[in-house]
Amino acid sequence: MKPLTHQVAELVREAIQKAQHAGELPATDIPAIDIKPPKKAEQGDYGASVALGLSKVMGKPPIEIATIIAKHMTKPDFIAAIEVAPPGFVNVRLDENWIRNLVNILITNGDSFGALDIGAGKRAQVEFLSANPTGPITIGRSRGAILGDAIARVLEATGYTVEREYYFNNAGVQMHNLGESLRIRYLQELGHTIEIPDMEKFYQGDYLIDYAKDLINEQGKALENADWQPFKEYAEKRMFQWIQETCARIGIKHDVFFNENTLYDTGAVWKTLEELQKRGHVYTSVIREGETDEKVIAKSANQQPAQWFRSTTFGDDEDRVLVKSNGEPTYTLPDIAYHINKINRGFDLLVNILGADHFTQAQVVRRGVVAMGYDPEPIHVVHVQMVSVVRDGKPFKGSTRRGIFDTLDELIDLTSADAIRYFLLQRSPDSQLKFDINVAVSQSNENPVYYIQYAHVRCSGILREADVRGVGIDGADLSLLGTEELTFLRKCLELLDIMQIASDNLSPHTIAFYALELSNAFHPMYDRVRAFADGIDPNLQKARLAFYTATKAMFKRVLDLLGMTAPERM
RNA sequence: GGGCAUGUAGCUCAGUGGAUUAGAGCAUUUGGCUACGGACCAAAGGGUCGGGGGUUCGAAUCCCUCCAUGCUCACCA
Numbered sequence: 001m002k003p004l005t006h007q008v009a010e011l012v013r014e015a016i017q018k019a020q021h022a023g024e025l026p027a028t029d030i031p032a033i034d035i036k037p038p039k040k041a042e043q044g045d046y047g048a049s050v051a052l053g054l055s056k057v058m059g060k061p062p063i064e065i066a067t068i069i070a071k072h073m074t075k076p077d078f079i080a081a082i083e084v085a086p087p088g089f090v091n092v093r094l095d096e097n098w099i100r101n102l103v104n105i106l107i108t109n110g111d112s113f114g115a116l117d118i119g120a121g122k123r124a125q126v127e128f129l130s131a132n133p134t135g136p137i138t139i140g141r142s143r144g145a146i147l148g149d150a151i152a153r154v155l156e157a158t159g160y161t162v163e164r165e166y167y168f169n170n171a172g173v174q175m176h177n178l179g180e181s182l183r184i185r186y187l188q189e190l191g192h193t194i195e196i197p198d199m200e201k202f203y204q205g206d207y208l209i210d211y212a213k214d215l216i217n218e219q220g221k222a223l224e225n226a227d228w229q230p231f232k233e234y235a236e237k238r239m240f241q242w243i244q245e246t247c248a249r250i251g252i253k254h255d256v257f258f259n260e261n262t263l264y265d266t267g268a269v270w271k272t273l274e275e276l277q278k279r280g281h282v283y284t285s286v287i288r289e290g291e292t293d294e295k296v297i298a299k300s301a302n303q304q305p306a307q308w309f310r311s312t313t314f315g316d317d318e319d320r321v322l323v324k325s326n327g328e329p330t331y332t333l334p335d336i337a338y339h340i341n342k343i344n345r346g347f348d349l350l351v352n353i354l355g356a357d358h359f360t361q362a363q364v365v366r367r368g369v370v371a372m373g374y375d376p377e378p379i380h381v382v383h384v385q386m387v388s389v390v391r392d393g394k395p396f397k398g399s400t401r402r403g404i405f406d407t408l409d410e411l412i413d414l415t416s417a418d419a420i421r422y423f424l425l426q427r428s429p430d431s432q433l434k435f436d437i438n439v440a441v442s443q444s445n446e447n448p449v450y451y452i453q454y455a456h457v458r459c460s461g462i463l464r465e466a467d468v469r470g471v472g473i474d475g476a477d478l479s480l481l482g483t484e485e486l487t488f489l490r491k492c493l494e495l496l497d498i499m500q501i502a503s504d505n506l507s508p509h510t511i512a513f514y515a516l517e518l519s520n521a522f523h524p525m526y527d528r529v530r531a532f533a534d535g536i537d538p539n540l541q542k543a544r545l546a547f548y549t550a551t552k553a554m555f556k557r558v559l560d561l562l563g564m565t566a567p568e569r570m
Numbered sequence: 571g572g573g574c575a576u577g578u579a580g581c582u583c584a585g586u587g588g589a590u591u592a593g594a595g596c597a598u599u600u601g602g603c604u605a606c607g608g609a610c611c612a613a614a615g616g617g618u619c620g621g622g623g624g625u626u627c628g629a630a631u632c633c634c635u636c637c638a639u640g641c642u643c644a645c646c647a
Contacts, residue, residue, distance in 0.1 A: 038589065049588050052627085062627095087627095089589070132647080172647060286645095306645050317572070317643080324645040331647060356641050359574055385575070386640070427583065430575060432640065434582070439596085446596055450609055462606045513584060516595070523610060532606050548606085570609075 002116065003496035004078065005035040008046045008092050015072035016050075024068050028057045044083060044091035045490065051088035062088025094490070100478040102489045103550040107473075110553025111560070112157075114495035118503050119160030124349035125342060126152040129252070130167035133239035134174050135205060137246045139406040140355075143387045143433065146424045146563075148353040149252045150508035151382070153561055158503040160349065164253065167338065169260040170236050177201045178239075179232025183223075185212035186231065190221060211238050246409050250417045251563040263337045269329060272337040272372065273307070273322060281310050281371045288319050314367035335361070336368035339379065343369070349378055351506060356383045382506055384429040391437040415440040418564045422449045425512045425562060452515050453567055455522045456559065459552035460568040462531055466545050469532075476546035477539055484525045485547050491521045492554050508562070515558045522551065 012033050019025040031053055038047040051066035058065060066088040073082050073090075080095040106113055128148020131141055152162045169175070181203040187194050189212045196202050215223065215234055223230055240257075247253060263269050276282045283289065284307050286300045304325035309332065311320050322333045342350050354362055362381045369376045389396035389406065396406070411420060419440040426448075427433050439446050466472075481489075498514045501507065530536070531544040556566040 034588090036588085043589075047589080052588065056627085085589080087589080169647080174647065300645085303645080308645095321645045326645080328645090330645070356575070358642090360642060363573090383574080383641095431583075432576070436582085439582090447609085448595065451595085454607085454609055457609090458607070465606045509584085513594080520594075524612085526606085527611050530606065534605085570607090 001496065003500050004094075004493065005046060005497055006500070007076070007078075008035045008048070009033040011073050011076070012048050012050060012069060012090060014074070015069045016054075018072040019068045022072075024072075025054075025060075025065065026058045028054070038089070038091060043085060043089075044081075045094045046092040047085075048090045048092075049088070051090065055088065066090050096486060097479065099486055099489050099493070100481050102492060103476075103478055103481070103546055106492070106550035106553045107546065110550065110557050113492070113554065113557050114157065114499045114561075116158040116496065116499055116503065118158040118500070119155060119349070122160050122348040123163070123346065124152075124155045124160040124351065125163045125165055125345075125347045126155065126351045126353070127165045127167055127342075128353040129243075129247075129254075130165075131243075132169050132172065132174055133236050133243065134178050134203065135239065136207075136242050137408040139387065139389055139408055139411055139435075142250075142408040142411070142420065143424050143429075144353040144355060144384045145247070145252060145408075146250065146421055147382065147384055147429060147508065148351075149563060150421075150425050150511075151351055151353070151506050153563060154499065154502045154506070154508050154511070155349070155351075157561060158499055163255045163347075165256045165258055166254040167258045167260065170232075171261050171264075175232055175236065176228060178203050178235050179228035179230075182208050182211055182215075182231040182235045183226070183228050185209050186215055186223060189213055189216055190224065207242075208235070211235060214238075246407075246412075249412055250408070250420060258338075260334055260338070263334050263341065268337045268341060269334050272340060273329075273333060275372055276309065276322070276336075276368070279371060279373065281313060282322065283308050283310060283319075286325070309364075309368065309371070311364055311367045311371075314370050316364065316367055320364050331361070332364055332368065335365045336372065339365055339369050340372055340374060343374055343378065347378060350380065352379065352381045354381055354383055356385050359383055380506060382429055385432040387424065387433040387435055389435045389437060396437060411435075411437075416449075418453070419447070419449050421563050422452075422512060425508055428507065428509050448516050448519075449564075450570070451523075452519045452555070453559070453564070453570060455519045455526075456552060456555040456566045457568065457570050458522075458526055459548050459555065462545070462548045463552065465532060471541065471545060473542055473546040473549055476542045478543055478546065480540050480543040481547055482529070484529050485544075488521050488525055488551065491518055495554075495558070511558065511561050515562060518554070518558060522555075 012035075013030055016025060016030050020027045031050065033048060033050045035046050035048055038044055048069075051062040051069060054060075054065050055062040063084065063086055066084045070082045070084050070090050075082065078095055078098045079092055080098075081093040083091045083093065085091055126148050128151075129137070129141060129145040131137070137145065149164070152164050155162045180201075184194050184196065184202070185208045189209070211234065215231075244254075273282070284305045286303045286305045287297060288308060289310070289312075291297055306321050306325045307323040308319045309322045312318065320332055321330050323329050339350075352362070362383070366376050366379060366381075369379065389411070408420075414437055420435075423435055423440055424433065440449075495514065498510050502510045529544060529547075531541055531548060559566040
């Protein structure tokens with residue numbers, strides 16, 4: 001199903017075209033038609049303001065244009081009435097029995113309600129959390145992790161076949177240092193007196209002491225004379241286990257772990273360089289072309305030449321180094337190769353979640369992709385702003401365990417996976433985020449997570465009661481549902497528009513907001529629309545039970561889309 | 571200094587050209603439990619949409635400018 005706003009827009013467009021053919025409206029271009037719910041409910045369900053904009057080009061008063069449009073509009077089964085309102089709106093009223101039928105749709109297919117076909121037949125990849133396995137997931141990274149997963153869920157719901165990918169590098173200096181750090185811990189645990197060398201490079205995390213003990217349990221002294229490599233491999237294995245365990249706790253699972261090394265093994269990195277050279281976008285020089293800073297010039301006088309990407313051709317402020325003077329590539333080169341690899345895997349949409357601090361790098365890579373002759377259009381980079389954690393009104397300082405700061409694990413322990421997912425998804429990625437631990441753990445009306453889940457719990461309560469009383473919903477007469485229920489069902493219908501927006505803009509926070517609005521529509525109604533009131537008509541009771549069955553499915557669906565649980569009891 | 575982003579109610583934030591009145595949650599004030607779970611509900615107060623210009627019939631939304639805040643401008647990874 002398409003969002004009704006889109007269907008109505010299409011009806012309006014067709015009506016204008018028909019009127020133009022009939023000579024009742026001048027043959028002008030038709031602008032994009034925006035359909036919005038009017039401010040006041042009594043003005044209808046959807047309104048089009050297109051006549052106001054057309055007034056000038058068509059040389060007619062808006063009200064006249066609106067009247068002509070309304071006259072030519074066809075009326076599908078979901079529309080009860082088409083009306084014209086000053087100064088020139090075309091308003092549409094939905095058919096109430098059609099709305100009531102949403103109850104049946106939700107009961108039978110609630111778990112796919114709001115699904116769209118935007119991405120039907122298309123493949124999307126979402127790359128997120130790509131962190132080198134040198135430590136546990138930090139709070140800082142968790143926002144991107146949860147956003148990436150939520151975007152993947154949105155894309156799945158809007159028809160895409162989605163792969164979640166984790167890109168990592170296990171061959172760099174950091175991993176060498178990690179291996180070396182574990183080696184030192186291992187030797188220390190065996191009783192050797194080893195000084196911790198360079199504090200800058202040494203990984204201080206106490207977990208390495210635990211790993212060293214485990215390693216001794218498994219292999220004894222066998223590695224006493226080994227170099228850093230087996231330690232690096234062991235640390236990496238453990239670290240990935242840890243990262244994946246943390247991910248599992250919060251509902252995240254990657255389909256593909258892509259090792260940067262494969263880009264070297266297959267020669268892709270150097271092929272990328274050759275291709276860029278062939279295309280004339282690379283030069284060899286000790287210094288950036290056009291460098292004017294005398295300090296930089298003086299400093300580089302004795303250096304070996306490096307290979308530069310002339311990214312300024314593609315709008316960059318300055319050219320970037322691809323291969324350092326020591327012959328090693330910078331991250332830019334394998335990053336470009338990686339993106340080419342992704343494009344060649346045939347995805348229609350490539351989403352990449354990065355911190356705001358990676359903005360420049362992402363731009364360089366994009367320019368590299370263009371320089372390689374590829375269309376960068378499928379690549380969408382979402383940058384997330386910082387998240388700061390607050391407890392008791394003060395910046396949160398993580399665990400006192402040495403070397404492990406601000407882990408996502410600790411935050412899950414302190415709060416809950418549901419709370420973290422909701423609070424991190426609640427805001428637009430563009431806005432900086434304050435995560436207040438006190439609010440996230442509070443079991444009160446400060447906490448929207450409980451407010452939303454409580455709606456599901458209340459529905460469950462009603463259905464439990466129905467079970468006890470042996471009342472079923474078969475043959476429910478939905479025409480008995482009143483305005484309160486209809487208001488809620490109209491709200492349910494909005495999910496289709498929300499999904500469209502969330503998918504188009506890669507913005508799951510709209511769903512988080514919607515979940516709160518839906519709860520806001522639910523609770524007042526729950527108070528008044530009772531299924532077990534004294535002396536209630538059995539037919540009305542049955543209709544309302546069907547309605548609450550649908551309502552429960554609706555909350556389950558929305559919570560699913562956010563990756564949150566829908567509890568039966570709290 | 572350049573780039574990107576942000577600035578909307580006391581607080582946290584939605585809202586990327588339309589309906590005489592700019593929304594939500596929390597907080598504040600007032601009222602409501604013999605009910606399917608009160609982790610709830612009803613009502614009220616609270617705004618020069620950072621400042622100033624401009625475009626438009628119409629601007630929180632588009633353009634210019636200024637101010638404030640965050641991130642970023644490596645032969646780092």
